[in-house]
Amino acid sequence: xxxxxxxxxxxxxxxxxxxxxxxxxxxxxxxxxxxxxxxxxxxxxxxxxxxxxxxxxxxxxxxxxxxxxxxxxxxxxxxxxxxxxxxxxxxxxxxxxxxxxxxxxxxxxxxxxxxxxxxxxxxxxxxxxxxxxxxxxxxxxxxxxxxxxxx
Numbered sequence: 105x106x107x108x109x110x111x112x113x114x115x116x117x118x119x120x121x122x123x124x125x126x127x128x129x130x131x132x133x134x135x136x137x138x139x140x141x142x143x144x145x146x147x148x149x150x151x152x153x154x155x156x157x158x159x160x161x162x163x164x165x166x167x168x169x170x171x172x173x174x175x176x177x178x179x180x181x182x183x184x185x186x187x188x189x190x191x192x193x194x195x196x197x198x199x200x201x202x203x204x205x206x207x208x209x210x211x212x213x214x215x216x217x218x219x220x221x222x223x224x225x226x227x228x229x230x231x232x233x234x235x236x237x238x239x240x241x242x243x244x245x246x247x248x249x250x251x252x253x254x255x
Contacts, residue, residue, distance in 0.1 A: 175234035
């Protein structure tokens with residue numbers, strides 16, 4: 105039985121984080137079949153329409169560690185890390201175009217910087233980075249790891 109849910113992701117800072125968090129939470133709990141997004145100019149927000157099935161039993165392919173997740177603070181990046189970050193940003197903008205999504209749906213700058221600094225080699229290590237849940241890793245994990253290997 106397919107269901108539909110609509111999310112409103114408002115752009116002003118004070119809403120963006122909260123709206124994004126609600127969406128992320130929903131994505132983790134449901135099997136998403138299709139996503140449609142539209143930008144509503146007049147009110148400046150993204151409308152996200154999700155077609156989904158509820159997960160009766162949450163089948164977990166990746167176990168979420170309860171530990172504190174890694175996140176860069178204002179650490180300066182080394183030259184190598186800058187190269188990785190640039191490659192990740194390029195990948196993110198291509199991905200966003202291809203999926204017709206705003207770039208921050210794919211990953212925030214902070215998340216990409218954390219990846220560049222932490223240099224995960226396996227999907228399990230991506231889970232240790234703040235902002236990377238099961239959904240994001242299943243969608244983009246492989247590609248992110250490939251970029252890290254190639255830079």
